[in-house]
């Protein structure tokens with residue numbers, strides 16, 4: 001497994017792979033890898049001749065400096081885990097290699113997807129994500145790129161960006177990996193205190209509840225039920241719960257049986273922000 005920090009070295013490897021007509025799988029990550037990431041990488045190694053993982057904590061997608069500063073970095077452990085996945089190359093650049101002297105986002109239109117849910121609560125977050133994913137797509141030009149469904153809005157936004165920017169890349173969405181207690185795996189979970197860890201599975205319980213209630217109750221009743229669950233909890237603060245159309249990501253007040261819906265949730269445990277979602281079909 002090659003570990004590379006310079007764009008030039010990556011592009012030179014990519015051009016030899018392309019001349020040999022090899023397929024390339026890309027899994028972009030911000031490190032602090034867990035089983036969810038590893039499942040994407042394993043899928044990439046199964047489906048492609050050559051698999052690349054990027055590890056880069058992208059500064060432009062953080063709206064709070066504190067969140068960026070506290071983002072877990074575990075490079076040595078990550079590399080140890082990656083060696084076992086069959087990954088061929090890890091690209092782990094410094095910020096200056098990617099952004100030179102201008103740590104700035106490009107401005108994108110994602111046809112409104114960016115204004116829903118996460119977009120309302122994390123300023124310019126999706127411009128930052130779009131900027132870095134576009135840069136990696138340009139450098140690596142993968143055949144397929146792998147993203148987790150835990151960040152479902154991000155996944156849909158990346159699909160939109162890929163289409164609008166005419167990238168010939170297949171975007172593969174992969175299912176959420178969960179702890180035994182149901183908590184969606186996330187790099188941020190490592191920062192939870194014992195007490196927060198004990199309470200956090202309530203997020204998935206609430207989502208499962210909404211799947212059952214979606215059959216019989218109105219959207220308002222479901223929304224109110226979720227609010228009540230979190231009002232009774234001293235450790236977790238609900239930021240939002242929304243039932244939204246999977247394609248437009250717009251929240252709904254009434255069901256239309258011809259459409260697919262998901263429930264989306266964001267919760268604070270102290271300063272740690274946790275998100276999750278579930279299909280309602």
Ligand code: PAF
Nearest residue numbers: 028029030058129132151
């Ligand atoms: O999901 C993530 O870890 C990040 O948003 C991504 C896609 C690697 C871009 O920095």
